[in-house]
Amino acid sequence: MVDVGMTYPNGKVALADVNVEIPNGDFVFLVGPSGAGKSTFIRLLIREQVPTTGSVRVAGRDLVRMRRRQVPALRRRIGIVFQDFRLLPSKTVAENVAFALDVTGAPRSHIRQRVPQLLSLVGLQDHAHHLPTQLSGGEQQRTAIARALVHAPTILIADEPTGNLDPVTSWEIIQLLIQINELGTTVLMATHNQEIVNAMRRRVLALEGGHLVRDEAAAAYEREY
Amino acid sequence: MPFARFIGFSIVRAWQGFWRNAMMSLAATATVILMLVLLSGLLIVIAGLNSGLEFIESKVAVTAQLQDDLPEADRIELIADVETQPGVASVAYVSPEEAMERLRASYREAGEELDTGGAEIRLFASLEINLVDPNASGDVGEFLATHDDVVRVLTKQAEYDTLLGIINVIRTVGLVGIGLVGLTVLFMIINTIRIAVYSRAGEIEIMRLVGASDSFIRWPFILEGVLCGLIGAIVTIVLVAIVWDPIQPAMVTIFQMPTAVSARFLTTLSVVLLAAGLGVGALGSWISVRSYLSATH
Numbered sequence: 048m049v050d051v052g053m054t055y056p057n058g059k060v061a062l063a064d065v066n067v068e069i070p071n072g073d074f075v076f077l078v079g080p081s082g083a084g085k086s087t088f089i090r091l092l093i094r095e096q097v098p099t100t101g102s103v104r105v106a107g108r109d110l111v112r113m114r115r116r117q118v119p120a121l122r123r124r125i126g127i128v129f130q131d132f133r134l135l136p137s138k139t140v141a142e143n144v145a146f147a148l149d150v151t152g153a154p155r156s157h158i159r160q161r162v163p164q165l166l167s168l169v170g171l172q173d174h175a176h177h178l179p180t181q182l183s184g185g186e187q188q189r190t191a192i193a194r195a196l197v198h199a200p201t202i203l204i205a206d207e208p209t210g211n212l213d214p215v216t217s218w219e220i221i222q223l224l225i226q227i228n229e230l231g232t233t234v235l236m237a238t239h240n241q242e243i244v245n246a247m248r249r250r251v252l253a254l255e256g257g258h259l260v261r262d263e264a265a266a267a268y269e270r271e272y
Numbered sequence: 273m274p275f276a277r278f279i280g281f282s283i284v285r286a287w288q289g290f291w292r293n294a295m296m297s298l299a300a301t302a303t304v305i306l307m308l309v310l311l312s313g314l315l316i317v318i319a320g321l322n323s324g325l326e327f328i329e330s331k332v333a334v335t336a337q338l339q340d341d342l343p344e345a346d347r348i349e350l351i352a353d354v355e356t357q358p359g360v361a362s363v364a365y366v367s368p369e370e371a372m373e374r375l376r377a378s379y380r381e382a383g384e385e386l387d388t389g390g391a392e393i394r395l396f397a398s399l400e401i402n403l404v405d406p407n408a409s410g411d412v413g414e415f416l417a418t419h420d421d422v423v424r425v426l427t428k429q430a431e432y433d434t435l436l437g438i439i440n441v442i443r444t445v446g447l448v449g450i451g452l453v454g455l456t457v458l459f460m461i462i463n464t465i466r467i468a469v470y471s472r473a474g475e476i477e478i479m480r481l482v483g484a485s486d487s488f489i490r491w492p493f494i495l496e497g498v499l500c501g502l503i504g505a506i507v508t509i510v511l512v513a514i515v516w517d518p519i520q521p522a523m524v525t526i527f528q529m530p531t532a533v534s535a536r537f538l539t540t541l542s543v544v545l546l547a548a549g550l551g552v553g554a555l556g557s558w559i560s561v562r563s564y565l566s567a568t569h
Contacts, residue, residue, distance in 0.1 A: 093481070115486075116485070116486070119480075119483040119484060119485040119486075120483065121483070122480070122481060122482065122483035123482070123483035127481055133474070133477070133478055133481075135474065135475060135478065146478070146482075147478075147482035147483075149281060150281070150479045150482065150484035150488050150489075151482065151483055151484055151485070151488070152274050152277045152278050152281065152488065153277075154274075154277065155277075194482065195482075197482065198482070198483065
């Protein structure tokens, strides 16, 4: 992101003068209080919104100049998971993962091969035919992660992925994200979880009032002096 | 292959969507049937009247009543004159005796006997003139009217004009009525598809996040609307085919003329019904999906 600013039509400044570069393969935390601009930051990365100033490049693509019909191809390069999982309640674990391939027109043979791979990566091979309601929160988030990885994205964005989970389960999810990062996927995780950020000692981007107030490698949740 | 996958995906999703909200889908389909039944009725009546019109055109176009006791030589001369008129196909002489016999025959056809009460009735002798071009009836009529040997000229023009007027009124009223019903149907389909779209807002959001293209999101809904139109059209075609034979004599009775429509018209009508059903379904769902997708993007 170069000189990125985002002002909403109602005049609210969500981001101002943000300059960030995230190299391939990084594991980055995005922290900050509610309303600091984390959600806008993520929306710009997946081109749900276009910045009012500055430029955003993701996976070599200029998102400001990107045409609307090119957006789906970008989204297949980016996996995204949310605090509330966003699974389809009427579909099983395997169907939820397969859905992401189905709606992008992937051949059935590819789907049959890819879904079990991903389920075993996230440790859900025995739950393939369960419905989301039959799963724990952690298992639901693993399903969402498997779905996010279905197109082998270069970037995985996790928006408060542990927000609804207990500490033990949260750690299991973090372990999974680290594992995915080690396989070469860039991971950007927005979080309020101080404990995890402090324990991990990874790069931290801190937003406050729309400004990037801190960008430190191997950092903690709060500024350390 | 990817296109086949896309088509298969869209059709399956449209079918599932149709039955997921079956009440609403079937209500929309019912309005499509209503519209198409009205449309069929209108088209059949118009086609019937048109064939009646053709029948009138094909009948003796001009009849000229002749002076009583016109000498045969004059009559032959007159016939020769008329035959040279432009647009005239043939001229036939009907003697008073033949005219009387025709009158008796028409009574017999109606199941009655002509009763003259013993009086001697003498009918006019006349010329029956067939035309090559029905539009020539005006000119031929005028020529005959100025001739001394002719008492009165009868053309089918007035009858023709009346029927044409009726057809035009029916066509206008019918089309306005069907237009209004069509708008209602369009509104029903827009609403049905809107409800379907909103009930799957979560799915649509996920589809966008995982990189589904707009066509994968849009077409299942459009096909769902098309399905309402398709089912409506098929049901209507079956209904029309069932009542086809019984309504032919009924139309003849109602309109008092040969209105029989050829069976080939049934094929044409089916094509029109399919096109109208599919068209209104596609248009309604297209409007609905387009407004939703552009509002949420």
